[in-house]
Amino acid sequence: MALGDTLRGSRLGALLGARAPAGDAAIAAAALRSDRFRQEREGDWKRLDAIVTRIEQGRLRSLSDEDLLALPVLYRTVASSLSVARETSLDAATLAYLEALVQRAWFQVYGPRQGLGRWLLRFLGGGWSRAVREIWPDLLITLALMVAGAFVGWKLCAADPSWYFTLFPAEGDPRVPGAGQAVLRASLFGQSQQNGLAAFAAYLFSHNAQISILAFALGFAFGIPSLLLAIQNTATLGAMLWLFHSQALLPDLIGWLSVHGTTELFAILLAAAAGLHIGRAFAFPGDLPVLEAAARAGRRASTVMAGVVLMLVVAAMLEGFARQLLDATGPRLVVGLSMLVFWLWYFFAFRRDPGALR
Known part of the structure; x- marks a missing residue:
């Protein structure tokens, strides 16, 4: 499932499950904040996801020099996004996605290059x-x-x-x-x-x-x-x-x-x-x-x-x-x-x- 669909599905489920009007307002505000946060940074997330996926599939040679040079920068950017998401208590789907992406990217940037x-x-x-x-x-x-x-x-x-x-x-x-x-x-x-x-x-x-x-x-x-x-x-x-x-x-x-x-x-x-x-x-x-x-x-x-x-x-x-x-x-x-x-x-x-x- 795409990142946008995951996040929208999570917000929709949360809105449908809310009953009290005050709860609806709080959830709507949180969803709006999460949506803005995602829209401002989603481009970097998707690019890093695409680069890491190609490396995991063994297609490192197909990456451009620009993508290889951008990999550590994008990793730090997404790690910063994860830190902000945790501080502001954004929705669980965003946190789960960012945590998984940062872990995958860390392995490619800092992890061992070869097995035993x-x-x-x-x-x-x-x-x-x-x-x-x-x-x-x-x-x-x-x-x-x-x-x-x-x-x-x-x-x-x-x-x-x-x-x-x-x-x-x-x-x-x-x-x-x-x-x-x-x-x-x-x-x-x-x-x-x-x-x-x-x-x-x-x-x-x-x-x-x-x-x-x-x-x-x-x-x-x-x-x-x-x-x-x-x-x-x-x-x-x-x-x-x-x-x-x-x-x-x-x-x-x-x-x-x-x-x-x-x-x-x-x-x-x-x-x-x-x-x-x-x-x-x-x-x-x-x-x-x-x-x-x-x-x-x-x-x-x-x-x-x-x-x-x-x-x-x-x-x-x-x-x-x-x-x-x-x-x-x-x-x-x-x-x-x-x-x-x-x-x-x-x-x-x-x-x-x-x-x-x-």
């Missing part, structure tokens, strides 16, 4: 990989320091084995300097029948997520804490590599670590680089104001971090299940290298434009 499914498609279909490529200087800096951290961890333990306990303070862990080859080998193989893999995966996800989120969150301090966390992580890795190398088990350890490590270390690399990206924006904003530069870097880094959470879930599943179920170095290396190739391809070779996904 479409956002996820755009995110995985190029948005995430593009954000990673955009922080490539930070990735190179972080990668260099992580490699240096592993090298330093190895060298410190080789010069003085007591450094191992500083870098790897795991009380009760049999993997310590002086442990025999059989002890170290037992920590790598023969665990395919152990129980509680799901709980172990959940613990690993929680632990690695805390490290990654902390590395990202501390980026505002010019990225220095983010880099220190990344270096500390790989220094621990270097200490473990040294220990197993001392017992001629380095290839087996690399296979054991690679199943989940290529994904997990990549995620930590991205998290620390995202934190550094924000820190660099604070320290070197360029031609932009500091807050604007930091806001832009923050949006880019937050996109990267959303993907880091997904990578950590994958790493936890690989560490909690695949690594334990594969009980030989060869298959473990195949899985680990396959994951590394996949991530490199996705981030640096997969260049689909997310804007092309509709």
Whole structure:
């Protein structure tokens, strides 16, 4: 039913239902006031209704530039009309119509532009990989320091084995300097029948997520804490590599670590680089104001971090299940290298434009 018919029908019903002459006069005055109010503003209401209806029907491209530019102005105008209608207690039909129209228009002006499914498609279909490529200087800096951290961890333990306990303070862990080859080998193989893999995966996800989120969150301090966390992580890795190398088990350890490590270390690399990206924006904003530069870097880094959470879930599943179920170095290396190739391809070779996904 048209707006005019709805309003006239409402006023007619109210007039017919009134019995007392005084009531008739009051209702007639209210109807006249409502009629004048509607006539003065009805053009804007109908235009906004037509624009919103076409958008809801998926015909956005058919709208003219004038209509698109007028949409937010008309929304505010109709919202003002609704406020006046409530203040002056106009008839219920007018209020109901305006409330529905304002709600529909608000969704088109301020509401989300896409659902979760479409956002996820755009995110995985190029948005995430593009954000990673955009922080490539930070990735190179972080990668260099992580490699240096592993090298330093190895060298410190080789010069003085007591450094191992500083870098790897795991009380009760049999993997310590002086442990025999059989002890170290037992920590790598023969665990395919152990129980509680799901709980172990959940613990690993929680632990690695805390490290990654902390590395990202501390980026505002010019990225220095983010880099220190990344270096500390790989220094621990270097200490473990040294220990197993001392017992001629380095290839087996690399296979054991690679199943989940290529994904997990990549995620930590991205998290620390995202934190550094924000820190660099604070320290070197360029031609932009500091807050604007930091806001832009923050949006880019937050996109990267959303993907880091997904990578950590994958790493936890690989560490909690695949690594334990594969009980030989060869298959473990195949899985680990396959994951590394996949991530490199996705981030640096997969260049689909997310804007092309509709």
